[in-house]
Amino acid sequence: MQAVKLNNGVEMPILGFGVYQIPDNKECERVVEDALNVGYRLIDTAQAYFNEEAVGSAIKNSGIDRKEIFLVSKIWVSNGGYEKAKASIDESLRKLQTDYLDLMLIHQPFNDYYGTYRAMEEAYKSGKLRAIGVSNFYPDRFVDLSHFCEIQPMINQVETHVFQQQKRAKEIMKEHNTQIMSWGPFAEGKNNYFQNEILKEIGAKYNKSTAQVALRFLTQEGVIVIPKSTHKNRMEENFDIFDFELTEDDLNKIRTLDTGKSLFCDHYSPEFVDFIVNYKI
């Protein structure tokens, strides 16, 4: 598996597996077990997905050496602030049945995220977290934190797919030596994603699906991706993207799909902030 070297030297697979919207623990355990069998070694969960226990059990039961797996979780808004965040890191470790995480992120740029970040820096220094970062930090919030934290975030996980390519944000993160990681690499199928004519036409040349072309595009652009699927055949399809290469002409065609806008939400909207803050875990 191709890897990306983070700003602290830690290597992270460029392709992994996300478990958002699989709250049923039995189902999540089965799905992670399938993903590990397919070959995924990066698993992305979060406190707010209600499935850290299931992810932990699936990893433990797989018998795969913990060191071979890159495990990611995220601290939810209601666990924001130094004290709560510190306790919640230990709670995540307990649920995931491990004594360290490969990466912990602040899920959303709300509540006392400076306090949360300090708790993560402390856990990083003590070896509980191998890497730390943020998620959904738009360029302004990201630059602010980047200027005032002690340890530069290694990752910013943001909505990134062919319709929202994060061109400007990517440039800014690069200046700050922070790696971009995509959430929603298929935009959850919105905008008729899997039927897109440009992706289809390019896929036909290589005998690849629209999903495979989209993931190949993102990874060739240096973005870490974590597609989610509950179907094993799709997990296999999404994993099988390293035996072909898009040409500059293909990349340029896909670059034209960018709208520069979210297909999901607006972090600057007060209603959205209210919605997130009221989402209790």
Ligand SMILES: NC(=O)c1ccc[n+]([C@@H]2O[C@H](COP(=O)([O-])OP(=O)(O)OC[C@H]3O[C@@H](n4cnc5c(N)ncnc54)[C@H](OP(=O)(O)O)[C@@H]3O)[C@@H](O)[C@H]2O)c1
């Ligand atoms: N940090 C954040 O705020 C944030 C937000 C959202 C997501 N995430 C992370 O990013 C991960 C991925 O995002 P996501 O789960 O929202 O959506 P996604 O990966 O963009 O899309 C998942 C959807 O695509 C379908 N799908 C997957 N592979 C397919 C294929 N080859 N052909 C056709 N359909 C396919 C899945 O259906 P089936 O499951 O039925 O196969 C599911 O409906 C999440 O699981 C989570 O770990 C983070």
